[in-house]
Structure formats: C-alpha cells, structure tokens
Amino acid sequence: MSTTWLITGTSSGLGREMTRQLLAEGHRVAATLRRPEALDDLRAEYGDRLWVAALDVTDTLAVRDVVDRAFADLGTIDVVVNNAGYGVFASVEEASDDQIERVLRTNVIGSMQVVRAALPHLRAQASGRILQVSSAGGQATYPNFGYYHASKWAIEGFSQTVAAEIAPFGIGLTIVEPGATQTGFSTGLQTAPVMPEYDAGPAGDTRRAIERGDFAIAGDAVKVAREIIRSTSVTPAPLRLVLGRDSYDDVLRQLRARVEQIEPQREVAYSTMLDSAAPCAAQ
Template identity: 70%
Template structure:
C-alpha cells in the first residue's frame, strides 16, 4: 500500500535519494527544502505525487505552518523524516558563536520543532512513524566534530525519551544512524580557521585525514535509503537503526568502553547511598 511521507532537507543527500525512491514506487512525498526549485525535475516527472514547500527548520513558526499545510493538503502523513542537517567541523575553540548556534538550531532544536509540530496530527489520525536521521556521531565521537556531536547526542536523548511517550498513540520512532557516506555532506561541512595550537592533537590528525582523503566513506547511500524505507514499512519500529560498518563497530566499541568505565566506578557510586533507617 502506498504511503505518504513528509521529509525535510530534500535538496541533496539522503533526502533527495529518499524522495526519488519513494516517488518511483508510487508513494506521495511532501518534500521541504530551502530552494523548492531544486526539485523541479521530480515535480515534472511525478506531478501530484510530489508536494513541496520552502522550509528552514530553524524557524519554529514556519515549521508549524508548513507541517500543518502538508497534513491538510495530503489528508494525512504516514511517515515523518527529520533529515535536514548542518555539519560543523572545527576544534572546540575554533568555531564561532554563530556556527555553534546554527548547528544546534538545525540539528537539535529544528528536529524537535518538526516532531512537536507533527505530533498533534499523528495523534489525531491514530498512527504514524517518525524517522529521525542522526549518525554514528549520535553514539560515539570523533575529534573536530564536538558541536555536531552535541546536537546529535542531544536529539538522540530527546527521541529515546519521547519514543515511550508517543507509543501509546500508535506512533513509532526510529533513530537512523548512518556512518560515513559519500552524499556530499562532507563537502558542505562548515569550517573555521585552524588554530596552530591544535595541529599536533587528535583534532589536527583528523583534519589531515579528511584533507588527504584517508577518512574512509565506505557506505552506500542508496542502500542506506533502502533500509530506511524497509524500516518504515515494517510493523515494528526499532528504536535505533545503525547503518554502516563504521557505525556498528565504532558505536559498539564506544558502548563497551563506557560500560567498562561505568562498572569501574561501582563502589564510588554506591558509597553515596544513604543507609537504611533503623527499624
């Protein structure tokens, strides 16, 4: 059965590929982006299956207006995909205040705004699925991506919390965690002037790896999109969908290290527990 989707950030990368695949199989797509003309070719090919709107997710009022308009125009939406994102590549001291605000407003606050705007409509129709695009960087970390990680760890914590809140309404939520993938996202990373003090640190090593082409991009964007669609089509919504060998291996290593560190503090943790009052 054909579905109706609402997708942010559809001008390129996963959002564009996802829109193309869904239209090709006969689904309807409400595609939002900053430049709607970027999808003119798809509108010409698929006609009324594609609904577009200009949207900057950092504008909460616009988010509410566009989401409501999409539900009204299409008579309901089955899947909401939070895909719009902003990448910032800089050591902690290098980024400007404006860049930090942009990455948090887009990836964290903007994603929250889209979900909050969609929830009343999803509750009213009694069903729906939310796919929140995060990354391996929502569970593990790499030097020079500190502010990007702050946004992705934040949205994952938010989504993990609300998944339990919205389940009783028949709404499922899945956090999608792609690994490093050649989608053009890397080319669009915002950067800042490099400080020489960080050259001989892990931040400098990562900068050189990316500049020299040794930062591997092993994952297939088309196959990642296929797995996203398959997940939305399935009856059950897994809380997380790790996609890529780097996601699986890096996140697993991070989780194991965190658990080991956590367990090493067991005695300290329990030492602050108040003794039971005497009977």
C-alpha cells in the same frame, strides 16, 4: 500499498534519495527544503505525488505552518522524516558563535519543532512513524566534530524520550544512525580558521587524515535510503537503525568502552546513597 511521507532537507543527500525512491515506488512525498527549485526535475516527472514547500527548520513558526499545511493538503501522513542537518568541522575553540548556534538550531531545535508540529496530527490519526536521522556521531565521537556530536547526542536523548511517550498513541519512532555515506554532506561541512594550539593535537591529526583520504566514505546513499524506507515496515519500530560497517563497528566499540569505564565504579556509585535508602537490586 501507497503511503505518504513528509521529509525535511530534500535538496540533496539522503533526503533527496529517499524522495526519489519513494516516488518511483508510487508513494506520495511532502518534501521541504530551503530551495524548492532543487526538486523541479522530480516534480516534472511525478506531478501531484510530490508536494513541495520552502522551509528553513530554524524558523519555528514556518515549521508549524508547513507541517500543518502538509497534513491539511495530503490528509494522513504515514511517516515523518527529520532529515535536515548542518555540520561544523572545527575544534572547540575554532568554531564561531554563529556556527555553534546554527548547528544547534538546525539539528536540535529544528528537529524538535518538526516533531512537536507533527505530533497533534499523528495522535489524531492514531498512527504514524517518525524517523529521526542522526549519525554514528550520535553515539560515537571524533575530534573536530564536537558541536556536531553535541547536536546529535542531544537529539538522540530527546528522540528516545519521545519514543516512550508516544508509543501509547500508536506512533513509532526510529533513530537512524548512518556512517560516512557518499551524499555530499562532507563537502558542505563548515570549517573555521585553524588554531596552531589544536593543529598539533588530535584535532589536527584528524584534519590531516581526512585531507590524505585515510577516512574512506564508503556508505552507498542508495542502499542507506532503501534500508531507512524498509525500516518503516518493521513492527514495533526499532528504536535505532545503524547503517554502515563503520557506524556499526565504531558505535559498538565505543559503547563497550563506556560500559568498561562505568562497571568498576559500582561500589563508589552505590556508596553515595542516603543511609536510609533501600538497597539497589543487583544488576
């Protein structure tokens, strides 16, 4: 059965690959990107099944206009994919104010506004799926990615809340957490002048390890895109979709470490309750 998708950030990487696969399978795609000409080849091949609009998700008014037009022109949209993203590779002091603001405006505010713009339409049709592309970095952390992590941890908290709020409307939401995938995203990471104070520590160690090629980018973009698409056939919608061996291993290891850190604090945590408060049930 043919479905209709709205995908942001489709000029390259997973956004473009999902668009290509969906069109090849006979679906319709409303694709947004900052440079519409980047999809001229797909538009020439697939014609009216590819709806294209210029969009910078940091422009909230433009987000609302484009999303409204996509629903008006295409009618029912089955899946909305928040894929547009921006990355900064720098230690906490090295990044510029502009870089910090842009990563948060793109990955957090932009994603939030796409969801807010789409929800009235999805509620009206009483169906739909939202896919929020996050990262292994939405659960795990690595030196030099602090601002990227801040954006992904923020959008995961937002998305998990939204998933609960919209479930009664028949709308599902899945947070997608790919590992290091060959999409070209790493080559587009913004960097900053290196400070010697950080170069001697974990931030510098991570930078040098990447320069040496110690961190393999082994995720297959075609396979990752295929699994993201397949996830929409799963009911109810999985809250999270972890993709990549590195993502699975790193996320699981860091989640287990967090549990190990918290569990010994139970007695202290309970001791801070009001004396008149009812006792908490044992976990």
